[in-house]
Amino acid sequence: MAPAILVTGGAGYVGSHTVMALLERADNEHEIVVIDNLVNAYRADGEKKPEPLKRIEEMTGRKIHFYDVDIRDRDGLNRIFENHSIQCVIHFAALKAVGESVQKPLEYYQANIAGTCTLFEAMRTHGVYKLVYSSSCTVYGEPEKLPLDEGHPTGLGIASPYGRSKYFCEEIMKDLCRSDQKWMVISLRYFNPVGAHRSGRIGEDPAGLPNNLMPFIAQVAVGRLKELMVFGSDYPTVDGTGVRDYIHVQDLADGHVKAIRLFQQPGFSGFHAVNLGTGTGYSVLQMVKAFEKASGRTIPYKIVGRRAGDIATNYADVSLSHRLLGWRATRTLDDMCADTWRWQSANPEGFQKS
Amino acid sequence: MAPAILVTGGAGYVGSHTVMALLERADNEHEIVVIDNLVNAYRADGEKKPEPLKRIEEMTGRKIHFYDVDIRDRDGLNRIFENHSIQCVIHFAALKAVGESVQKPLEYYQANIAGTCTLFEAMRTHGVYKLVYSSSCTVYGEPEKLPLDEGHPTGLGIASPYGRSKYFCEEIMKDLCRSDQKWMVISLRYFNPVGAHRSGRIGEDPAGLPNNLMPFIAQVAVGRLKELMVFGSDYPTVDGTGVRDYIHVQDLADGHVKAIRLFQQPGFSGFHAVNLGTGTGYSVLQMVKAFEKASGRTIPYKIVGRRAGDIATNYADVSLSHRLLGWRATRTLDDMCADTWRWQSANPEGFQKS
Numbered sequence: 046m047a048p049a050i051l052v053t054g055g056a057g058y059v060g061s062h063t064v065m066a067l068l069e070r071a072d073n074e075h076e077i078v079v080i081d082n083l084v085n086a087y088r089a090d091g092e093k094k095p096e097p098l099k100r101i102e103e104m105t106g107r108k109i110h111f112y113d114v115d116i117r118d119r120d121g122l123n124r125i126f127e128n129h130s131i132q133c134v135i136h137f138a139a140l141k142a143v144g145e146s147v148q149k150p151l152e153y154y155q156a157n158i159a160g161t162c163t164l165f166e167a168m169r170t171h172g173v174y175k176l177v178y179s180s181s182c183t184v185y186g187e188p189e190k191l192p193l194d195e196g197h198p199t200g201l202g203i204a205s206p207y208g209r210s211k212y213f214c215e216e217i218m219k220d221l222c223r224s225d226q227k228w229m230v231i232s233l234r235y236f237n238p239v240g241a242h243r244s245g246r247i248g249e250d251p252a253g254l255p256n257n258l259m260p261f262i263a264q265v266a267v268g269r270l271k272e273l274m275v276f277g278s279d280y281p282t283v284d285g286t287g288v289r290d291y292i293h294v295q296d297l298a299d300g301h302v303k304a305i306r307l308f309q310q311p312g313f314s315g316f317h318a319v320n321l322g323t324g325t326g327y328s329v330l331q332m333v334k335a336f337e338k339a340s341g342r343t344i345p346y347k348i349v350g351r352r353a354g355d356i357a358t359n360y361a362d363v364s365l366s367h368r369l370l371g372w373r374a375t376r377t378l379d380d381m382c383a384d385t386w387r388w389q390s391a392n393p394e395g396f397q398k399s
Numbered sequence: 400m401a402p403a404i405l406v407t408g409g410a411g412y413v414g415s416h417t418v419m420a421l422l423e424r425a426d427n428e429h430e431i432v433v434i435d436n437l438v439n440a441y442r443a444d445g446e447k448k449p450e451p452l453k454r455i456e457e458m459t460g461r462k463i464h465f466y467d468v469d470i471r472d473r474d475g476l477n478r479i480f481e482n483h484s485i486q487c488v489i490h491f492a493a494l495k496a497v498g499e500s501v502q503k504p505l506e507y508y509q510a511n512i513a514g515t516c517t518l519f520e521a522m523r524t525h526g527v528y529k530l531v532y533s534s535s536c537t538v539y540g541e542p543e544k545l546p547l548d549e550g551h552p553t554g555l556g557i558a559s560p561y562g563r564s565k566y567f568c569e570e571i572m573k574d575l576c577r578s579d580q581k582w583m584v585i586s587l588r589y590f591n592p593v594g595a596h597r598s599g600r601i602g603e604d605p606a607g608l609p610n611n612l613m614p615f616i617a618q619v620a621v622g623r624l625k626e627l628m629v630f631g632s633d634y635p636t637v638d639g640t641g642v643r644d645y646i647h648v649q650d651l652a653d654g655h656v657k658a659i660r661l662f663q664q665p666g667f668s669g670f671h672a673v674n675l676g677t678g679t680g681y682s683v684l685q686m687v688k689a690f691e692k693a694s695g696r697t698i699p700y701k702i703v704g705r706r707a708g709d710i711a712t713n714y715a716d717v718s719l720s721h722r723l724l725g726w727r728a729t730r731t732l733d734d735m736c737a738d739t740w741r742w743q744s745a746n747p748e749g750f751q752k753s
Contacts, residue, residue: 150574151516151523158567159513162505169505200554206574213512213567220504220560 046130047076050305051173053116053164054137055079055109056086056095058249059179059238059297063135064098065247066298068105077107078129080122081138082115087250087396096396100246116160122167133175133308134168135301136161139210142256143183143354146207157210158217165221174227175308176218177301180234180318182290183208184215187356194362195234195318204354215318222316229314231304236290236322236361238297240381241388248388249294250395258332259291259381263389266342273344275329277351282358286329290322290360293376293384297321303370322361323374332378339382340390400484401430404659405527407470407518408491409433409463410440412603413533413592413651415451417489419601420652422459431461432483434476435492436469441604441750450750454600470514476521487529487662488522489655490515493564496610497537497708500561511564512571519575528581529662531655534569534588534672536644537562541710548716549588549672558708569672576670583668585658590644590676590715592651594735595742602742603648604749612686613645613735617743620696627698629683631705636712640683644676644714647730647738651675657724676715677728686732693736694744 050067054060056079067073079098088095094102094111102109110129114121116138125131139157140146146153168174185193186202200212215232222228239259241248254270255261264270278285300321307313327335333344366372376384404421408414410433421427433452442449448456448465456463464483468475470492479485493511494500500507522528539547540556554566569586576582593613595602608624609615618624632639654675661667681689687698720726730738 147574148578150571150578151519154571154574155513155516155520159509159516162509162513165505166509206571209570209574213570216563216567217504217508217560220501220508220563224502224504 048074048132049076049078049110049129051078051080051125051129051131051134052137053080053134054139056081056083056097057137058085059235059294060137061097061101061247062242062294062298063137063301064109065101065105065242066295066302068101068107070302075132076110076129078110078112078125078131080112080114080116080125083113084140085252097247104244104246116164117155119163119167122164123170126167126171126173131171131173133177133305134164134173135177135305136164137179139179141207143205143207144256146205146210150206153206153210158213161214162217174229176228176230177304178214178218178230178232180215180232181208181211182234182236182320182322182359182361184212184234188359191358192324192360192362193320195320195365219316226314229308230316231307232316232318233300233304234318234320235297236292236320236359238294239291240293240295240376240384242295243384245384245387245391248385248392258329259385262333262336262344263385265344266336266340266386267389267393269393271345273333273346275346275348276355278348280357282328284328284330287355288326288328288358288360290324290326291332291378291381292322292374293381296374296376300366300370300372303372307370317369319366319369320361320363321366322363324361324363326358326360327378335378336382336386339379340386402428402486403430403432403483405432405434405479405483405485405488406491407434407488408493410435410437410449410451411491412439413589413648414491415455415601416596416648416652417491417655418452418463419455419459419596420649420656422455422461424656429486430464430483432464432466432479432485434466434468434470434479437467438494439606451601458598458600470518471509473517473521476518477524480521480525480527485525485527487531487659488518488527489531489659490518491533493533495561497559497561498610500559500564504560507560507564512567515568516571528583530572530582530584531658532568532572532584532586534586535562535565536588536590536674536676536713536715538566538569538588542713545712546678546714546716547674549674549719573670580668583662584670585661586670586672587654587658588672588674589651590646590674590713592648593645594647594649594730594738596649597738599738599741599745602739602746612683613739616687616690616698617739619698620690620694620740621743621747623747625699627687627700629700629702630709632702634711636682638682638684641709642680642682642712642714644678644680645686645732645735646676646728647735650728650730654720654724654726657726661724671723673720673723674715674717675720676717678715678717680712680714681732689732690736690740693733694740
């Protein structure tokens with residue numbers, strides 16, 4: 046069997062862009078195996094594969110092994126590890142809507158913690174100890190100081206079950222690494238992923254009303270939504286709106302490719318948390334302006350009250366990612382907006398109706 | 400169907416004493432339904448019921464409904480909720496060996512977190528929202544100040560996956576209560592349960608080498624072990640050995656009976672954490688002396704190095720338990736030792752060979 050990389054949640058937003066980044070690399074000789082329960086990914090009726098993976102296969106001319114399996118399905122996982130020579134796992138599969146997690150905490154803990162533990166058990170059963178984990182800057186809670194570096198305390202003042210589930214998983218992975226030196230875990234703490242593959246053929250396709258700023262803006266620009274809601278204009282920031290560290294999803298995907306290479310480094314082991322961000326924050330209104338420029342459209346917006354749990358400002362210290370992974374974000378805010386617009390305007394209704 | 404109380408892990412140490420306390424009360428008209436996967440409880444070959452429950456039935460003349468079911472077994476749980484009119488749940492079922500949890504973190508997180516979430520889902524499915532949870536003073540981590548009151552921070556500096564699993568469950572229960580006001584959760588943070596029912600017929604029966612002090616002392620006294628290991632004699636305490644807040648398991652069981660009554664209180668809702676301790680700490684050597692007096696035996700001991708993760712001193716602020724539950728520990732250190740000795744001397748090999 047050829048060596049393979051298992052990507053859980055590989056049909057989702059960051060997952061699919063990472064699959065694309067892995068397959069675009071000429072030096073990648075790994076097969077790609079994706080599992081996804083399709084909670085956040087579209088598959089057309091009668092098709093075996095979800096739409097993003099079909100498009101990636103078309104663009105790259107390479108085959109993706111796909112399994113419609115939930116990470117809580119122990120037997121399903123074990124079959125996949127038996128069918129493929131998995132070398133390492135990139136674990137994206139999770140529920141990810143902050144607001145929904147407040148309403149449905151049990152569902153989030155079951156999917157994100159119980160599911161993750163079941164995956165780890167399957168890995169251990171099959172002697173696979175190399176893991177890249179999809180974490181989030183929400184593990185830092187309310188920032189004590191900015192920029193946020195990886196030494197900042199985690200677990201304090203996290204505002205949602207979603208954020209807590211990511212924090213709990215990091216703690217579980219630390220315990221795992223303490224219990225057995227064979228484990229190598231790189232937990233990538235994403236700041237705010239936006240944008241789309243430069244082809245415009247894959248991108249973010251949230252179900253229902255978007256939770257995140259960029260798809261919200263994009264859906265207003267394309268006429269699918271009437272106006273943008275801006276949550277709070279009285280934060281202590283450049284223009285009163287919240288500031289975040291937006292990172293292009295292709296840069297983020299490249300970060301995963303770099304992370305995997307660390308597993309080859311002699312002596313590498315244990316748990317490592319690494320920020321993936323640009324180190325620069327932009328306000329909501331700065332994002333709106335940039336998107337108007339990229340799209341040539343006007344984005345009507347309405348300022349409403351703050352959203353519970355939102356913080357004023359957030360951006361990453363990116364020195365560790367450079368030092369450890371040899372990685373830096375290279376795409377600009379204009380790239381993020383132009384690529385989002387290319388995707389959204391070519392696929393106004395997302396994958397489903399395009 | 401008669402109203403019932405579901406006790407998970409009801410064949411274990413604290414669980415069985417709580418079942419006994421519930422059945423001993425003349426005013427208790429609830430049926431008792433126990434589920435237990437028998438990981439920490441003995442059942443004789445060919446018997447349906449575990450030995451502690453058989454003995455409780457003999458002593459009380461009352462019937463216990465028993466199910467050999469794991470809390471991760473969703474269908475098994477649902478059948479029990481369908482078979483009985485469960486009014487509230489006392490949730491003991493968990494893995495509990497601190498040292499083992501460091502070696503086997505995934506097993507602990509699966510049993511204690513995934514299992515607990517599955518139980519909560521079954522409760523919700525059947526409209527049961529009243530819960531007493533078996534928590535631990537380990538959630539406080541390294542104490543910032545003593546005595547430990549319920550306002551002390553939790554989650555910081557917890558030394559084991561076991562302790563983290565208890566902390567994570569508390570956070571999950573808080574999220575549950577925020578998501579739906581129907582939930583009523585009382586999380587009882589035990590200090591160090593010791594002793595046995597005054598009958599001497601049920602008691603603590605750890606598998607393998609005891610992790611906790613009192614069963615270790617008792618097994619040395621009865622000749623099953625050669626000598627006690629004392630971990631560290633250079634702590635800043637009265638005699639250099641670690642100080643803990645030991646509480647008689649019958650007092651602890653009574654605390655659960657009181658907790659259940661709170662559910663009848665008008666307006667009671669949400670998450671409440673309550674310490675169960677005596678408020679007084681005793682050192683290892685003080686415990687040895689007290690046990691020698693109660694048993695009339697000499698306890699040989701050897702002082703060895705500190706155990707990783709152990710703290711010097713730990714005892715509870717018990718004012719909230721008094722105020723909220725109307726409960727106080729009434730049994731003395733001499734009671735704890737006398738009752739332990741009665742159990743251990745009548746059952747030198749625990750339930751199995753007596």
